[in-house]
Amino acid sequence: MSVTTLSEVEERHSREAIEREIVRFEERIRELQSGTITPEQFRPFRLKHGTYGQRQPGFQMLRVKIAAGVLRPAQLRVLADIADEYSTGRGHLTTRENVQFHFVKLENVGAAMRLLADAGLTTREACGNTVRNVTACPVAGICPGEAFDVTPYALGVSRYLLRHPDFHDLPRKFKIAFSGCENDGDCAVAGIHDVGLIAQVRGSNGTPHRGFKVLVGGGLGSLPTTAAVLSDFLPEEELLPTIEAILRVFTETGNRKNKLLARLKFVLRAKGIEEFRRLVTEKRKVSEAPAETLAVPSPIKPSLVTIAPTPRSFSAAEPQSDPEYDRWAGHNLMFQRQAGYGAVWVKLPAGTFYSNQMRGLANVLEKNELTGVRIAVNQDLVIPWVPFDRVRAIYNGLRTLDLATAGARTISDVTGCPGATTCNLGITRPLTLADVLSRELNGYTDPEIQKLRIKISGCPNSCGHHHIADIGFYGNVRKVGEQQAPYYQLLLGGKVNADGVRFARQIMAVPARPIPAIIRELLAFYQQDRQAAAETFSAGVARTQDKTIKDWLLPLAEVT
Template sequence: MSTIPHIIPTTLSDAARADVLELQEKISGFKSGRIPEERFKAYRLTRGVYGQRQLGVQMFRIKIPYGKLTARQLVRIADIAEEFTNGNLHTTTRQNIQLHHVHLEDTPAMWARLEEVGITTREACGNTVRNITASPTAGIDPDEPFDVAPYAEALFQYFLRNPICQDMGRKIKIAFSSSQKDSAYTYFHDFGFIPRLQVVDGVEKRGFKVVVGGGLGAQPYIAETAFEFLEEEKIIPFTNAALRIFDRFGEREKRMKARLKFLLDEKRGLSLAQYKQLIEQEYPALPHKEYTVDRSLVEQPVIPEARTWPEIAILDQQKFEQWKKINLFEQKQEGFYTVQIKLQLGNLSSETAKELASLLQEGLAADDIRVTINQGLLLKFVRPEALPYLFYRLNHLGLAEPGFGTIADITACPGTDTCNLGVTNSTGVALELERLLKEEYPELIGDSRIAIKISGCMNSCGQHMAANIGLHGSSIKHGALVVPALQVVLGGGVDPSGKGYIAEKVVKLPTKKITQALRLLLDDYDDGALEGEYFNDYFTRRGKPYFYSLLKPLADLSKLEQSDYIDWGHTDAFIPEIGTGECAGVSYDVVGTIITDAEERLHYAHKAVAVQKWADAIYHAYSAFVIGAKALLLSKDLHCNTHQGIIQDFQQHFYATGEFALDLPYDELVLQINKQEPTEAFAGHYLQQADDFLQKVLAKRQQQLEQSKVEKVVVDTYYKA
């Protein structure tokens, strides 16, 4: 394990260097006791450092927009995994790579090494805009109207380090699908973009169908359509304004209600029409009313040259033919194939990763790897004559297993292996189900009509609610003992037409009964489905009660055996151990510390002015206004669950009562932000007003302290807004 401080490479960009140095300083402050643990947690999450189930080590999440990696980048990740971790690269359903068993003190050095090859961990976790995903086939998809990768890249770059999304109420997830088939699952994202072409004033234009407010988790929502067609130059301004409204109106106190899907609940929040109206009102504050995406933003890979490859003998011709049939498809670029690699549980050793990278460096495929949404990998621009030799090399690495994207390619989050929130071992049951399919249902290995996804808890990191057959970790109380269990959900995913479905809960079963449950489901489908009938159509036709009756006998606790009390992959009796999720907010703080937060925002505002980023300066000043007001509201035990609520409550309880004098009513003062263009003049004026306001907040707080003689403790969840 390394010790801080680390030497930061001089080759980093100024922004990256500042990021790494700040993380190093914050770790030092935390270790010395100057920064409380909960406050440090909120900070480190936004830098990709996430606590593991095992004490004393972290998960380090790398942010890889739309899953795009070069061979050099993959080798660098592998090198870091070897030096600082257990040597395993874990791919995720959000096209990221996670490294586990990381020591906190090593994270600045790891981040710096990643930045040298153009990779960041900034905003990979926490209440930020998370990794922007996209169809891994973007750019090569025969069905795509155009390549969506440049738009995903532009959106990633635009919001990286953007002040709007550094401290929102909750995370935001964005996806781009390459076609109407919705292979990126936009339907369960906060914002989803599907490419379309439309003739506008006689000219064919690029644009997107835009959906908003989707989500999985314990209460899944299907996203609503905001626009059937939004011109390409409007998607970044729209997203910018939409995030501002989410930041201002989104819930912050009740964590389980803080996602965009809950804000867009007409009964308790905003209708889609109201949301869009508020978005329109935000446009004056935007630095860009239109934003033209540079279509060359994503560098196109060099296509491998035609050459003669070594002649090899394929020892398993049947496997080779099956691999070609299932794991390959012809690109829209004539004469080239894409090879898809099935990674069991999304795990790739550092040694294997390096050998895979060497195949690209040799010219067997283009230097453009994509991490796929089902935890696999995709290689592009493979020439037909290279396929036998590529298969031979991949097979040697254990990466030529047929079944990518089929029922045999089971998605599973790490579950209780490393996650605090895991209830049961999702990886263990995934391995068992893959074994069962291979041994008992080999004819289904190429069947893409059924997807199986498993999560260790209800939060759906394994995307079980978007599976035809989904499972999530749970437990069943049986006398004095607890049985590890899995909730079975059916009927989720995207149908062949691109329509998205959320799975329905059917029955909870002991985990050791899941193998028999899968047999029952597959046999019943084989016997009862119409010719070519999609699984979800079959589920709908039969109905949920039918499947409940089919599986219910397996839930009979009177017939349990001793092994049923032991989870997959374990030898001891099951004991539920659920920790606190790392996205949870702080549990307490003091008002004075919150005022320090406001001062920090003003510091960022002045730094933005120094580099002439007027819109950033204005937004940091806005945050200082709100956080300063929050501190005084909390001093009176008034709840602070949204920014909008803070603005209204400070107006009512401090300004309207005459307790806090201002030149303008507080709400008018703060909300100048969405009525003024982000000019240099307004930025200077607004920042000065924020400076003056915070000085008055400090004076008011000093007055309160002189009266009470003790610092105010803010209890429970009030701090989060």
Template structure:
């Protein structure tokens, strides 16, 4: 399957710049295979294009952006073809309304990208430090309670921000969601920007607008978004969104990846200061241009006439299974005579055969349109009431008529340790085990019980949304009886929707193999002790987690290994549990740091030029100096040089970069005149030189080789490290105490490059993030680790054998 499988019209419709982007991706793969670029540099490039690494080193995950989860039947067939040809025959629906394919070979990615482009789809910016897929309520346009249809505004946001320079190099990923009413099906409070539709009466007419929430997010440090404005006119949505992104881009954390999300910027400077900076920038953005962007259409089928002359009631010919399914999976649209049908995908998976057949059914019954939901299911809209039962029978033949969509047994899970590099435990296998436990115990007459939401993640990062579950789990490891045992942290009472946003409470760790029984016991306790009409989260809030923990005490114990070896294995595994994370992130951090510094410098140089043209010379000089420092710091990263002292930065750049002809001598005046009054007299020249510095540095970085060496004809001197005599035959030593990531890895890598194969390097690194990442990154480079020893309580001694 390749681009020739598309029609001539589809090929012709692909913009030339997209073809160029895809061809560039293919060329970069070739360069990677030839060893011409570092794997870490390629990693950032592929992430920006929606391609994730897997635990299986030669396999990759391809994430297809599905804006607002909307697919047509032709796109569904294409996705089925791609999954069948290039993946493992499974398409996976994500909680951000994307479709993902696992086990894809890297060389097949350009062909996949071209096929997607021919049907109006892309993987671009589905990953990386940019705006991810813009999500929206899957009921947008059909919900009886919505203020108005938000889908046109979500589509406009998607198209405006895709490839927009304002968000190509953000400090960290950025998520935006749209909901049409206070029920908030799009989960606004856990996004960086959450927009909830509201209307306001102005001069006797109804004005559409949004409540805007900012700086929400899950992960190891979950935060609920804060209300920025309670009403912004709909036509000001895009400029406000751009202002928020600009503030995040300028002030967000770029050195410490774990503190780089917008929620941490809010914590650092405070909500009031963050709001002030956003609203100040908003005024600048509003004044910068005329905002007359045209609004796309919504999701209403083009042949919809308003209502059916004779709305038909849904009947199922007395089929009891149909009525059970209908009660949980079908809702009435606000348009008379139409229904929306949830298609439950177990763990978010659908086979490519099912997907292809479902595309045909969608064309037959639903005007050819399907939605991916945040619950990792599908939603078929605009189904005539008279067609619901025939549709059910066809779904049943496909194995896609499971009842209970969105109910207790519809458990949400991330991929976990099966494929994810960060996964500690097999979350999908646990979710399946819990589902099996309750499969025959559903009680569709118990409304409160069926409202319980169970969500599972394989690590603290919360891709499975465990923090907003009634009952949530995230994977951890715990040593018992001298062996590691897979455990899960239990989270209770979380949730988002109906004006509520609560992060679940957590202080209990349960052995993985005990969890299905523990959940069963917890549900039984709730059924026994709840008040009339009391939902699960209300029960948790009333009785408290400590009360529940007392009941769960009997599930905390693990038999000895001799008694029960299975207790020491993860779900779905036949071997003893070990924590096996993927490749370390130190090397990737090198690339992130360089690119972020260079991009910041380029933006600062551009800002300086703008201010110069406006006659603001003093401000222009300030931004020129900022650009010089940003670019210089980035270019010095491959040399392992970390300093905040301006004089040292300038001297090292002169020595390592200018004197070695990595950039041209033309930019030297920036460094000789830096900080001097004479710079103002040459402001025009300095402005142009700052732009040249940014361009030449970016060009030099683009030629960085696989060993993090700049292209130069002169030998670059490396700083000599102090060697300490050792009792063992150690060939070289590095004392990296106090050196942060990724500089500790850079210095280790540079030292190893000076050594011969088989020689031994000893490094001393700090406990914590350095110890977690540096050894993994060294192993990923192909070297061996011979010894690991904790010393002085806060450091580790690592002995490395050069490959």
């Protein structure tokens, strides 16, 4: 066993090392084009470098990893350049805090990689059987409920595992998420990841010690699985060695013959948590992780913070009242735990983000001396550290970019994967449905309804997180007469909170077209049927039989 030093870790990410990586990628493209290697030989290599095939032959999807979802203004501009020069003038924010570009030509991937490398970004290990983007709560560092800011740990783990020679050919993909607290349903959702880390502080001899609750083997896909608890409290200095040990156990025990049974959750199923814990403890003894806690400071945390009194409300200054601003502030602005600062949520329909908005947002940030933004798992953006006296200026700036839509974190803030618009496996088009729903469901004022989340996937794989939505949909098709008609499976009652993860239950298949009307009917049913004003939608769904819901919705679900 030889322990890796921090300088060895940094050497893996030097610009020279990255250039060699890009040159090698371009050589492989030439080998493919000259027939020296087959598309099948090229595929795993291409995936390891974040380049996915897409539905349209000849085009690639390029996935840019945004570690912990953190983006600086200069990086936003580079993403805008890639969108304009090599893609379709837009990017797509994903539920794993990546930014994806579609319709990229293979011969342009190297050039895009160079632009990204110069900006400190990469597509490396964004796809394929690798450690995928390490995600974190989008409000880490500012959230009133967090134990501590997990961002530096997420960035440290990401840096250590990226380009690690032992972990880019795993049995299957591997996803890690960091949460600041257990009530993380709207944040990092640790419990649906291969490794979920939840910040905890424990006292020992009167000194508080930072650490993490460690969850393992969670996942969605065709077999949604709640993670098991590996450790209730792992001290922070044990973080890297333990994650490394988990990866080594996975490397040795994961199923390399059947891709469908290869995720870590199947190792947990086969071995049970006790045996898995024993194996991890064994591997921990031979860990090569650096002895230091690798915490990378968040690049968007302001160095100078001036505490100011918190205003009682964000209503527009009288005498001119501005109901539109008030509505936006009511939904899209949250108080930080640091007095005098707020975080602004930017609602994006299913994560679609245009190049002019990327550049414009970079300008708004810099003009207001703000350090950056974060991508949220629900595909919104969060602008942290906005001094209260700048909120109105930010709002005005966002408005000119069409980025000041009210309704962030409400029922009209719909999550959706790209689906059949570009994805090979997609059956339906969640982007279209999400766009329609985000407009149609804007008018609800009932607080219980506003709290609901709608999430849509184009197939059962759950990239759009339909399993953990109050109202979830995944795409399928039905034969109607001689035609194939787009349908969705409706799922209800998913929830993630401090009590854990509850997956939504499948109710019925519904045609795509009347879904807005079906949702309105469902909400009317809930409002009529609720047993008390405070009964939540999820409690209502839990006590109502599938048949009752189906009977209510059936007239709308019949294709005419």
